[in-house]
Amino acid sequence: MTDRLTPERRSWLMSRVRSKNTSPEIRVRRLAHAMGLRFRLYRNDLPGRPDLVFPRHRAVLFVHGCFWHRHSGCAKASTPKSRMEFWRTKFELNVERDRQNEAMLLALGWRVFIIWECETKSEQKIRSLLSGIAQNSFEH
Known part of the structure; x- marks a missing residue:
């Protein structure tokens, strides 16, 4: 199956995908703040620049996009039909980098938590x- 969009349109769409302040991140941040948890954002002195850092609890939280970080079994983790080799390599590198950062x-003594984009739809999952x-x- 070929891409329905022209390469230019696809490129434009992909350029609009944000890496910071995404809707899933905002949902998690709002609830964390409402629960009284205080955090820092994107500390670049930590490996992987975690989305939320809870210094008091020595914990970091990554809000992973299902597509980019390959959430196993999730419908959002589909693979584009064009340039499949490019995407396969891209996704493998992303997953490996996630493993290394974790x-x-x-090793630095931080506890690492991950919540997937699709899980942020449930306030109960975030709260838990x-x-x-x-x-x-x-436990995570």
């Missing part, structure tokens, strides 16, 4: 994850 953070951070729980 390993480095753990944030409760684990607040309770200094090591």
